[in-house]
Amino acid sequence: MRTSEELRAALRAIDRRSYPAYKSLAGSWSFGRYLLNIEHVQGDPFAAPSQLSVDVDARTAGYPAGCWESPWNRTALEDWLLRRFARQAGRFSRQAKGSGKSGVLAVTVPGQEVLERTDCEVRGGAVTVRFEVGFPANGRTINARELEKILFDFLPVCVEQGLLYATAPKGEAARVIALAEDRHFIREELKRLDLAAFVANGSILPRESGVSDRPMGDAVPFQSPEELAVTLELPHRGPVRGMGVRRGITLIAGGGYHGKSTLLKALERGVYDHIAGDGREYVVTDDTAVKIRAEDGRKVTDTDISLFINHLPSGRDTARFSTLDASGSTSQAANIAEALEADSRVLLMDEDTSATNFMVRDELMKSVIEQEPITPFLERALDLWREAGISLILVVGSCGAYFHIADRVIQMDAYRAKDITTRAKAALEGRPVPALSAPGFHLPAGQRAVDLSGASQTRKNYRGDGYRQERLKVRRSGKTAFSVGDRELDLRYVEQLVDAGQTQALAYMVRYARENLAGRPVEEVVAALRHLMEERGLGAVCGGGVVPAGLTRPRVQEMFACFDRY
DSSP states (O other): EEEEHHHHHHHHHHHHHBBGGGGGGGGEEEEESSSEHHHHHEETTTTSSSEEEEEEEEHOOOOOOGTTTTHHHHHHHHHOOOOHHHHHHHHHOOOSSSSTTTOOOOOOOOOOEEOOOOSSSEEEEEEEEEEEEEOOOEEEOEEEEEEEHHHIIHHHHHHHHHOGGGSSOHHHHHHHHHHHHHHHHHHHHHHTEEEEEEEEEEESSEEETTEEEOOOOOOOOOOOOGGEEEEEEEEETTTEEEEEEESSSSEEEETTTTTHHHHHHHHHHHOOOOOOSOOOOOOOOOOTOEEEEOOOOOOOEEOOOTBBBBOOOOOSSSTTEEEOOOOOOHHHHHHHHHHHHOOOOEEEEGGGGGGGHHHOOOOOHHHHHHOOOBBBBBHHHHHHHHHHHHHHEEEEEEGGGGGGSEEEEEEEEETTEEEOHHHHHHTTEEEOOOOOOOSOOOOOOOOBBOOOOOOOOEEEEESSSSSEEEEEEEEEEEEEEEEETTEEEETOOOOOOHHHHHHHHHHHHHHHHHHHHHBBBHHHHHHHHHHHHHHHHHHGGGGOOOOOOOOBOOHHHHHHHHHHHH
């Protein structure tokens, strides 16, 4: 193993040479208390920064075994360590000077959710952190003295203050683990108590703004209606009282701007854990819940939408329906079918983002227009619950027809929740009852092969000694889109993607599937990828080579959504 002093000597030997000489530094270097790995060196000071990682062994890291034994504790610990390291790195980024990206010291800064990432991994108590460094240059000439400053002055501080148990604020690690264990306990209680979700009293649901996911400072704290209140005895915090949303059909009603969609958004994000201080730490939703919406223009491939759409004028088969440009109703039908294929037990829907003709069809319209291929969701929701155990949480603002099938109705009044089930049911007396169940109920068929084709699976590149096959390039565009080789995918309407790293990970999964799993049904592709990650970690989806920073694990439901749209 080469030492840090050998690295220092190597740096000084290449000072003021042409930039490509930096590539001689690739490899592992021992700094005593940790191992520095220079995994990929950028080819130019204006290119993407170099990729590095630090390994700290379990004894040096010093974390008690209880911090990383369970998957939920380990993810919470990794998230906390990454945030600590990022704070330290932020102090030093760009402090070393030079051209282009010289001096960048960058690591992913997580948002409000606690997610599994390649940026920080804890295995057996050993800690690995991946990050980027812009190797300094003057023009395109190596400035080794500035890189020496980063690697020998700045980075040791980041490791000491960001990754070691001994330097952490007293009791902070224990509080992080306690919160993780309390949240896991709530998730288990949801199953025992037959709940779809739990929202603790005092939770802050509104966000700071449309572009900030931090809690709103002057928001009304959530308070459960007494009729829906349950008390959970958490292992660390003790008794926590809040609203238990029972499985079945729940409506969230109320006037505009009173908090209906805010509550639904909190439930939508409740499939993930949140950091302390977020306001939604104890908002926990069944982790298979999927937000369903209309998605005009999306691609649908061989999907069984016959539960909702039949007898098309063109005679097309809706049991294996395909289109490159789905309508609002067709896309919403496909989204539900695909969510059920992904074993989702709870559907989250908002009237505002649903196709009107898919949700309901009144008696007057039925009497005037007889040939209608769409079976409204109103006529399937009750059977989905009674026959298949699929719960529904639906925001309604203008359609009262769903009161007929609701098990409970929650009104949001100036961000205060009220149980108005009795009043809503009383209002139905004497009113005509619409059709609430249509014949032909069945669960959509699965086993659809995913189309992993493209103009080229690999591309040829001339290297001087002949043509060689190169792997498809993976590119991400923001949080919602990516391309693999020649094919692009837009996931902007997959609303439970909360982190750009999830999109990046999905892109690598698509490439891995194109290379290794082509022709298999979607279920088998997702199952194979899950097994791969469980056995070898999230980075295994890259298919070998350097594991990049910046990958975040998506849920199974988003994996299905990705391949279904691909």
